[in-house]
Amino acid sequence: MMMQSSATKPRRKVAPAAAAADGGGFDSADKQDQLLLSSAICNNEDLGPFIRRAFASGKPDALLHLLRHFARAKESEIEEVCKAHYQDFILAVDDLRSLLSDVDSLKSALSRSNSALQSVALPLLSSLDAYLEARNVSANIHLALGSVASCIGLMDLCSRANLHLSGGNFYMALKCVDAIEAQFLDRTPSSTLKNMLEKKIPEIRSCIERKVSKEFGDWLVEIRVVSRNLGQLAIGQASAARQREEDLRIKQRQAEEQSRLSLRDCVYALQEEDDDDVLSVGSESDGKSENGFSGLDLTPLYRAYHIHQTLGLEDRFKQYYFENRKLQLTSDFQVSSMTPFLESHQTFFAQIAGFFIVEDRIMRTGGGLISKMEVENLWETAVSKMCSVLEDQFSRMQTANHLLLIKDYVSLLGVTLRRYGYLVDSLLDVLSKHRDKYHELLLSDCRKQITEALAADKFEQLLMKKEYEYSMNVLSFQLQASDITPAFPYVAPFSSTVPDCCRIVRSFIEDSVSFMSYGGQLDFYDVVKKYLDRLLGEVLDGALLKIINTSVHGVSQAMQIAANMAVFERACDFFSRHAGQLSGVALRMVERSRRQFPLTKSRAAAEEMLSGLLKQKVDGFMSLIENVNWMADDPPQSGNEYVNEVIIYLETLVSTAQQILPANVLKRVLQDVLSHISEMIIGALYGDSVKRFNVNAIMGIDVDVRLLESFADNQAPLFSEEEANQLKTALSESRQMINLLLSNHPENFLNPVIRVRSYNTLDHKKVVTISEKLRDPSDRYFSSFTTRGAKQNPKKKSLDTLIRRLKDVN
Numbered sequence: 001m002m003m004q005s006s007a008t009k010p011r012r013k014v015a016p017a018a019a020a021a022d023g024g025g026f027d028s029a030d031k032q033d034q035l036l037l038s039s040a041i042c043n044n045e046d047l048g049p050f051i052r053r054a055f056a057s058g059k060p061d062a063l064l065h066l067l068r069h070f071a072r073a074k075e076s077e078i079e080e081v082c083k084a085h086y087q088d089f090i091l092a093v094d095d096l097r098s099l100l101s102d103v104d105s106l107k108s109a110l111s112r113s114n115s116a117l118q119s120v121a122l123p124l125l126s127s128l129d130a131y132l133e134a135r136n137v138s139a140n141i142h143l144a145l146g147s148v149a150s151c152i153g154l155m156d157l158c159s160r161a162n163l164h165l166s167g168g169n170f171y172m173a174l175k176c177v178d179a180i181e182a183q184f185l186d187r188t189p190s191s192t193l194k195n196m197l198e199k200k201i202p203e204i205r206s207c208i209e210r211k212v213s214k215e216f217g218d219w220l221v222e223i224r225v226v227s228r229n230l231g232q233l234a235i236g237q238a239s240a241a242r243q244r245e246e247d248l249r250i251k252q253r254q255a256e257e258q259s260r261l262s263l264r265d266c267v268y269a270l271q272e273e274d275d276d277d278v279l280s281v282g283s284e285s286d287g288k289s290e291n292g293f294s295g296l297d298l299t300p301l302y303r304a305y306h307i308h309q310t311l312g313l314e315d316r317f318k319q320y321y322f323e324n325r326k327l328q329l330t331s332d333f334q335v336s337s338m339t340p341f342l343e344s345h346q347t348f349f350a351q352i353a354g355f356f357i358v359e360d361r362i363m364r365t366g367g368g369l370i371s372k373m374e375v376e377n378l379w380e381t382a383v384s385k386m387c388s389v390l391e392d393q394f395s396r397m398q399t400a401n402h403l404l405l406i407k408d409y410v411s412l413l414g415v416t417l418r419r420y421g422y423l424v425d426s427l428l429d430v431l432s433k434h435r436d437k438y439h440e441l442l443l444s445d446c447r448k449q450i451t452e453a454l455a456a457d458k459f460e461q462l463l464m465k466k467e468y469e470y471s472m473n474v475l476s477f478q479l480q481a482s483d484i485t486p487a488f489p490y491v492a493p494f495s496s497t498v499p500d501c502c503r504i505v506r507s508f509i510e511d512s513v514s515f516m517s518y519g520g521q522l523d524f525y526d527v528v529k530k531y532l533d534r535l536l537g538e539v540l541d542g543a544l545l546k547i548i549n550t551s552v553h554g555v556s557q558a559m560q561i562a563a564n565m566a567v568f569e570r571a572c573d574f575f576s577r578h579a580g581q582l583s584g585v586a587l588r589m590v591e592r593s594r595r596q597f598p599l600t601k602s603r604a605a606a607e608e609m610l611s612g613l614l615k616q617k618v619d620g621f622m623s624l625i626e627n628v629n630w631m632a633d634d635p636p637q638s639g640n641e642y643v644n645e646v647i648i649y650l651e652t653l654v655s656t657a658q659q660i661l662p663a664n665v666l667k668r669v670l671q672d673v674l675s676h677i678s679e680m681i682i683g684a685l686y687g688d689s690v691k692r693f694n695v696n697a698i699m700g701i702d703v704d705v706r707l708l709e710s711f712a713d714n715q716a717p718l719f720s721e722e723e724a725n726q727l728k729t730a731l732s733e734s735r736q737m738i739n740l741l742l743s744n745h746p747e748n749f750l751n752p753v754i755r756v757r758s759y760n761t762l763d764h765k766k767v768v769t770i771s772e773k774l775r776d777p778s779d780r781y782f783s784s785f786t787t788r789g790a791k792q793n794p795k796k797k798s799l800d801t802l803i804r805r806l807k808d809v810n
Contacts, residue, residue: 034066041070055114064107071100154184154193161204170208170303174310177204205311216304220324224332226296227354228347231416234357235350238415249584298362305369322374329355329378333385341393342402348389349413352382360420383426386410390427394434400441404515407431407438411517431515438515439531446508447539453500454547459557461660462492462499473499477506478574479567493660494567495560501540502571508535509575513582525583532579536572536598544602548609555617555653558610562669563660565603572598607665611672614653618673621645622680628697630690635699643704646677647711658718667723670715674708674730681705681734685770692773695742702738705731733761740767741774 037050054063078092157176164173181201188194301321308317332351336344359375390410397403410431414424464470465488474480474492477499512531516524544561552558580590597603624642638644650673657666681701684690712727719727736759740746748754749767 030062030066033062034069037063037066038070038073051110055110055117060110060114067103071096071103150184150187151193154180154188157184165204165208168211170212170307171310174205174208174307177201178310208307209311209313212304212307215300216321219300219304220328223358224328224351227358228351229354230296230357231350231352231354232346234416235346235353235409235412238412242412242415296358296361298358298365301362301369302366305366318369322370325355325359325370326378329382333382333389335389335393342405345393345406346409349386349409352386353413353416356382356417356422357420360422379422383424387426387430390430394430394437398441400438400445400511403434403438403441404511407434407515435515435527439512439534442508442511443531443535443539446504446535447543449504450501450540450543453504454497454543455551457495457497457500459495459497459552459560461560462494462496463489464492465489477502477571478577479570494564498564498567498571501568502574505532505535505540505571505575506578508532509579509582513579516583525580525585525589528579528583529576532575533598536575540568541599541602544599545605548602548605552609555610555613558606558613559657559661562603562606562610562665563662565599565606566662566665568599569597569603607668607672611669611676614669614673615676617649618646618677619680621649622677625680625684626689628684628700630693630697632694632696632700635696636703639703639707640700643707647707650711654715654718663719663723667715667719667727670712671727671730674712674727675733677708678705678731678734682737682766682770685737685773686766690773695774698738698741698774701734702742705734705738709735736760736762737767737770741771746771 037047039045040047040050050063051060054060075096078096081088081092157180161173161176161180164170164176180197184197188197305314305317305321308314329352332348332355335341335348341348356375356379359370359378363370363372363375390406393406394403397406410427414427418424462473464473467485467488470485470488470490479494479498479502509528509532512528513524516527544565548561552561576590577587580587621642624645625640627642628640650670654666654670657669661669681704685693685701708731709728712731713724715727716724740749740759740762749759749762755762
């Protein structure tokens with residue numbers, strides 16, 4: 001069989017099969033597969049991958065065909081080999097036969113495996129298709145669920161944003177809008193919804209900005225009223241604190257005065273109750289109030305600022321806020337020409353004070369809304385404008401009280417704003433610059449008041465029926481001569497002019513101190529004292545001089561004015577102490593700086609007026625000296641008529657005057673009157689009306705002088721011994737002249753030592769003239785000293801010698 005097979009081989013067209021292997025019957029892909037398969041078989045590699053791929057592609061026949069083709073190709077090779085190696089070829093044919101058998105077995109096994117695989121894989125493929133479809137559906141469902149969840153979150157944020165918008169909670173609404181924009185805008189699957197969000201988000205932000213801007217605008221309107229009330233309340237608190245300080249100082253002065261006037265072993269302590277109702281300044285415990293001012297609500301401002309920060313418009317809002325507040329401040333500077341500044345100044349300054357209190361609060365709590373430098377710039381502008389307004393208004397004012405009212409309020413403004421750290425020195429400088437004008441106006445007002453008080457006085461002793469009148473008119477000015485309260489009704493030694501003028505001067509001191517106080521100058525006593533001296537030395541002294549020179553008629557009025565001047569002297573001491581106490585100066589410093597009595601001119605004029613009127617009265621009585629018998633045969637024993645009348649008048653005068661005039665004033669007046677009487681006596685002896693007189697007449701004049709000296713001695717209970725002697729010295733000229741005329745040795749007048757000791761008040765000319773008139777009763781002629789050989793009285797001779805010697809000296 002093998003032989004037959006081999007004999008028939010050449011007729012099987014082996015070569016064409018080899019040619020086919022070279023590519024005649026296959027395309028390029030089949031050629032590639034054939035080469036790979038041939039290479040694997042030749043290399044004795046595993047054919048499993050080729051088989052799996054053939055079944056995977058559903059073309060096992062192609063593999064089988066390739067295997068067959070490979071077999072034929074190998075058969076051709078075998079045949080060739082067989083030709084060369086026949087025996088080997090026979091063996092190879094046998095092997096090949098065996099291999100074909102294996103191939104068939106393999107083919108059958110592959111067919112059976114394919115069938116089994118097909119039967120198993122078909123249900124799996126169906127399940128796989130179902131699984132893939134289910135997975136696609138699941139993915140779509142998950143995508144839909146994610147979209148729904150995203151929409152739910154978006155709708156929730158939108159709902160919350162709407163809720164916050166309707167509730168006015170703009171910040172939370174903006175946070176919701178920001179969350180929508182950040183979390184959902186780019187992830188929204190719906191283009192419609194995305195377009196809606198892109199459109200509505202800017203609109204919502206714009207709406208919120210408009211609403212907070214409106215709220216801020218309303219706040220700007222309301223804050224002006226709140227600022228005015230805030231400023232008034234803050235200045236009111238400063239005023240209350242100042243009043244408490246004043247009350248404390250008054251109590252302290254009262255305690256010091258009481259201690260000074262009381263016994264040494266009495267100790268007085270000033271006890272001041274704690275004041276618990278003082279509002280703290282600059283408290284930061286309340287976020288909506290300042291100094292307890294519950295009307296100050298900064299919430300709209302801070303909300304608008306916060307919203308603009310959230311919107312990214314912080315700088316723009318800062319600028320907008322600053323410009324609006326600056327415009328408001330500029331508007332606050334406007335002074336109405338329809339309303340007097342005196343009526344509007346409190347509102348004007350309170351508005352500005354409230355403005356800067358609010359700005360200070362915003363600067364400290366606003367989170368950088370306004371800087372300290374910006375506030376300081378606004379304050380510098382405000383100070384400059386307020387100084388300008390004050391300069392203008394002060395220049396127009398002609399009433400001291402108006403200046404004082406405005407000054408007090410400005411000083412309270414300074415105290416209030418200084419507590420918030422604002423510099424107020426420029427305002428205080430304006431006040432200090434106008435102190436001269438204020439005091440000039442105050443002096444003018446006091447001049448009018450003093451003139452009216454003097455014009456209304458009847459110059460009668462003031463009657464006080466009640467103790468409160470005594471306290472009001474005497475004790476309040478420390479005019480009392482004793483600490484013992486008198487019985488009522490009480491007749492004061494002064495007239496109504498004294499307490500009226502004291503009230504005017506005290507008011508002047510208090511107004512002056514009030515103007516100088518709290519003005520930046522701590523030591524202002526010298527200034528107050530300077531203007532007080534002007535008031536007393538120029539105004540009061542001038543008014544008293546005028547009233548003395550024009551309106552005093554009669555001794556009683558002149559005496560009352562002189563008594564008033566003595567009381568004014570005590571009052572001036574009170575004025576100095578009162579000014580020192582109000583100025584915070586120690587009493588010892590006041591005593592050290594005390595000057596002379598400032599009313600010296602009016603006091604001298606009053607005493608001169610009283611003396612002049614008394615002299616006129618005395619002149620009426622002294623005219624009776626004409627009735628003296630100058631050539632009397634006997635000297636009068638009880639004095640001449642004129643001197644008796646004069647002494648009666650003087651005794652009556654003293655009994656009346658000692659009730660109201662101080663002893664020193666009464667002494668000066670009496671001394672002046674007695675000196676005038678002495679001059680009148682000398683004048684009578686020296687005058688032409690008396691041609692001659694004798695020793696008896698001189699002895700009568702000696703009695704008259706002795707009576708006057710006795711009157712002076714009788715005033716010893718009223719005066720000291722020295723003052724009583726000073727009264728007698730007022731009669732020294734007449735006494736010395738009488739002593740000279742009655743002297744046994746008148747030529748002693750020529751002795752300088754004796755003249756200085758005993759005749760120092762006499763004038764040589766008067767001595768000569770009066771001595772020439774003295775004639776002895778036995779003389780028949782006036783010039784008896786020319787009778788040379790006659791026998792003369794030694795006394796007369798001595799007198800003639802004196803006359804002759806004095807004439808030679810002259």
